[in-house]
Amino acid sequence: MMSEHRPIGGKILTKPFLVLALIAFIAFILVVKRFLLGIGSVTNLNDGYPWGLWIVYDVLVGTAFGCGGYAMALLVYIFNKGKYHPLIRPAIMTSVFGYTLAGASIILDVGRYWNLYNMFWPKYANINSVMVEVAICVASYVMILWIEFSPSFFENWRKGGTPKYINKFMFVFIAIGVLLPTLHQSSLGTLMIIAGNRLFPLWQTNWLPLLFLISALTMGFGMIIFESLFSSVILNRPLEMSMLKKLSAIVSKLLLIFLIFRFGDLIWRNEISTIFNPGFKQFMFFLENALIILPMIVLFIRKQSENPRSLFLTAASILIAGTLYRFNTYLVGFDPGYGWQYFPSIPEIVVTLGIISVELMAYLVFVKKLPVLPTVRQIENN
Amino acid sequence: MTLNRRDFFKVLSFGAAVATGTNTLFSNTAIRKKFRTKDAVGILYDATLCIGCKACEVACKKVNGLPSDHSDWETKHGLSNAWDSGSDLSTHTLNKIKLYQHGDASVKNRSENGFAFMKRACMHCVDPACVSACPVSGFTKDPVTGIVSWNESCCGCRYCEIACPYSIPRFEYNKAIPEVFKCEMCSHVVEKGGIPGCCESCPSGASIFGNVYEILKEAKRRIALKPGEQYAYPISTVHDTEIQVRSAEKYIHYIYGEKEAGGTQYLILSAIPFEKLGLPKLPETSAAATTETIQHTIYKGLIAPIALLTGLVFAAHRSAGIETPNEIQINDE
Numbered sequence: 001m002m003s004e005h006r007p008i009g010g011k012i013l014t015k016p017f018l019v020l021a022l023i024a025f026i027a028f029i030l031v032v033k034r035f036l037l038g039i040g041s042v043t044n045l046n047d048g049y050p051w052g053l054w055i056v057y058d059v060l061v062g063t064a065f066g067c068g069g070y071a072m073a074l075l076v077y078i079f080n081k082g083k084y085h086p087l088i089r090p091a092i093m094t095s096v097f098g099y100t101l102a103g104a105s106i107i108l109d110v111g112r113y114w115n116l117y118n119m120f121w122p123k124y125a126n127i128n129s130v131m132v133e134v135a136i137c138v139a140s141y142v143m144i145l146w147i148e149f150s151p152s153f154f155e156n157w158r159k160g161g162t163p164k165y166i167n168k169f170m171f172v173f174i175a176i177g178v179l180l181p182t183l184h185q186s187s188l189g190t191l192m193i194i195a196g197n198r199l200f201p202l203w204q205t206n207w208l209p210l211l212f213l214i215s216a217l218t219m220g221f222g223m224i225i226f227e228s229l230f231s232s233v234i235l236n237r238p239l240e241m242s243m244l245k246k247l248s249a250i251v252s253k254l255l256l257i258f259l260i261f262r263f264g265d266l267i268w269r270n271e272i273s274t275i276f277n278p279g280f281k282q283f284m285f286f287l288e289n290a291l292i293i294l295p296m297i298v299l300f301i302r303k304q305s306e307n308p309r310s311l312f313l314t315a316a317s318i319l320i321a322g323t324l325y326r327f328n329t330y331l332v333g334f335d336p337g338y339g340w341q342y343f344p345s346i347p348e349i350v351v352t353l354g355i356i357s358v359e360l361m362a363y364l365v366f367v368k369k370l371p372v373l374p375t376v377r378q379i380e381n382n
Numbered sequence: 383m384t385l386n387r388r389d390f391f392k393v394l395s396f397g398a399a400v401a402t403g404t405n406t407l408f409s410n411t412a413i414r415k416k417f418r419t420k421d422a423v424g425i426l427y428d429a430t431l432c433i434g435c436k437a438c439e440v441a442c443k444k445v446n447g448l449p450s451d452h453s454d455w456e457t458k459h460g461l462s463n464a465w466d467s468g469s470d471l472s473t474h475t476l477n478k479i480k481l482y483q484h485g486d487a488s489v490k491n492r493s494e495n496g497f498a499f500m501k502r503a504c505m506h507c508v509d510p511a512c513v514s515a516c517p518v519s520g521f522t523k524d525p526v527t528g529i530v531s532w533n534e535s536c537c538g539c540r541y542c543e544i545a546c547p548y549s550i551p552r553f554e555y556n557k558a559i560p561e562v563f564k565c566e567m568c569s570h571v572v573e574k575g576g577i578p579g580c581c582e583s584c585p586s587g588a589s590i591f592g593n594v595y596e597i598l599k600e601a602k603r604r605i606a607l608k609p610g611e612q613y614a615y616p617i618s619t620v621h622d623t624e625i626q627v628r629s630a631e632k633y634i635h636y637i638y639g640e641k642e643a644g645g646t647q648y649l650i651l652s653a654i655p656f657e658k659l660g661l662p663k664l665p666e667t668s669a670a671a672t673t674e675t676i677q678h679t680i681y682k683g684l685i686a687p688i689a690l691l692t693g694l695v696f697a698a699h700r701s702a703g704i705e706t707p708n709e710i711q712i713n714d715e
Contacts, residue, residue, distance in 0.1 A: 040555030050540035111538020118518035131517035175694035196669035
């Protein structure tokens with residue numbers, strides 16, 4: 001039985017790959033420094049801004065980018081849209097990298113990493129803490145993702161492909177794989193509720209969990225569209241346009257739902273007038289929402305949603321908007337007072353770039369060596 | 383094909399299922415409230431009495447075995463332990479006297495052209511956000527004394543620093559094996575019947591220690607005083623026999639910490655508006671209570687997650703069953 005996915009083959013050690021490896025190496029040295037001399041020796045984090053680029057980009061944005069697998073599983077298996085199937089495997093692969101590296105990068109950012117297991121230890125785990133929920137769900141989701149992705153390994157290296165017992169129970173893993181991101185992507189929003197009025201009213205709301213969940217879904221779909229178009233161009237493959245067009249129709253509706261809750265909440269809390277006071281936070285709010293409204297309008301125009309170029313730009317816009325929403329909620333809108341300030345240091349940025357490099361390198365290796373991308377025949381059939 | 387109407391409603395209902403959890407908060411779930419325990423201890427800091435001598439800072443370091451802080455300039459020139467010159471709370475400094483001054487700073491306890499002092503330290507909240515936020519019980523609140531203290535189970539995630547409305551916890555950013563520091567009301571002394579270093583050492587009675595209900599009563603007596611009225615101020619504890627009789631300042635008729643973020647065990651009195659002294663304006667509900675109410679509503683008995691999972695398993699089983707590679711439905715509906 002042949003899978004409809006094939007490794008695309010090709011040389012691994014290309015020039016871009018080596019550049020990425022170099023960045024990853026420099027980042028590795030900085031990581032060693034962080035473990036020997038402390039977090040402050042590499043980052044600009046301080047007692048006022050204890051969470052910075054590493055948490056917000058690597059963990060929050062990283063896992064949201066990794067929601068492609070979640071979004072596709074929801075669509076294909078839960079809403080029974082079998083026709084999107086060829087895209088699900090690359091989507092799960094992006095999720096595997098996004099989540100695995102997000103989970104790993106927590107170890108860099110946490111000061112007493114040797115105690116992390118306490119989060120799973122009944123004696124110490126504090127069930128009142130939103131972070132415990134996030135930790136349990138993210139950790140188990142990483143495992144579920146590897147199981148969901150395992151057929152790619154089996155098909156490549158095991159005679160007879162994926163073992164029957166894995167296939168047989170795959171639906172259970174898929175169901176858990178939809179449950180867990182629903183729980184933790186919303187909890188990643190709940191995390192900031194405890195910051196109270198230290199988080200600016202444009203972002204602080206009891207609806208943070210729902211907003212973060214919808215936002216994560218838009219980013220998941222955005223990532224699938226972005227990645228599919230990007231890999232088509234970079235790896236010289238035909239465009240998967242007809243499917244992407246349909247995905248974009250779903251995204252446009254999700255964006256609309258997000259905006260209804262986002263602005264409905266502001267009106268309901270009587271904070272809508274805050275938008276009109278001039279200020280940096282308001283500017284960032286404007287930017288964040290403009291990048292949601294614009295692609296939504298573009299996608300509602302039928303002619304535009306069929307154009308690969310506009311589709312690519314809208315996907316990028318959705319990803320940037322989701323990124324901004326997370327940065328705004330965790331950093332821009334967060335003001336601990338007492339004159340504290342934060343902007344990431346250069347080494348801090350390099351470490352994040354290193355993590356992104358590792359992710360891209362793994363992507364290149366995986367698509368070249370494992371049956372991940374749909375076969376060309378299948379795309380053309382569609 | 384675009385998403386048809388039935389699918390669109392499926393998406394909506396999925397969102398609505400999640401929204402229900404949050405929504406409960408606004409309809410019938412009261413946000414939980416915690417109260418000061420009977421034997422809780424506390425500190426009353428009366429800014430009108432503070433003379434800014436910093437004896438409390440010195441005593442704090444002595445009792446807790448902490449080194450002195452230095453400015454960058456002093457560190458560069460090799461000064462160490464000659465004196466203490468940190469300007470804020472740090473991993474070495476658990477309480478700090480801050481100066482407020484305005485204009486010519488000629489009169490104490492006056493906002494305009496006046497000055498005053500303020501002691502920054504952990505407020506020992508009744509419903510502490512740090513305790514609620516900490517994933518690994520690294521911060522605990524003593525069930526008897528209500529003192530909030532740190533322990534070694536901490537994983538260094540610094541969520542406490544995000545959560546604390548007063549920006550109190552301090553993390554060792556420049557250590558490979560960091561710890562978190564904040565005032566623990568000298569719990570090691572208090573449990574032996576002693577009193578915290580700051581109250582023990584304060585010469586003017588600005589910091590007094592005692593049962594939290596008694597210091598609350600004392601605070602209420604003081605804000606009821608008329609300016610200039612003679613009052614017997616106890617020096618170290620609320621029942622101290624050593625007293626100082628002096629005329630009362632013009633108190634602001636408000637006890638900071640009585641209700642802030644669910645209340646605190648460190649109470650503050652002042653003649654100058656609290657916001658000018660760097661104390662945040664906070665709602666009466668602890669953000670910890672809001673978060674826990676939302677979280678425990680959604681996860682109550684794990685019923686919602688289990689129900690959702692059951693639905694997902696059925697849906698996935700139905701879809702995955704027909705989804706062997708050769709049978710994939712590729713054509714449009």
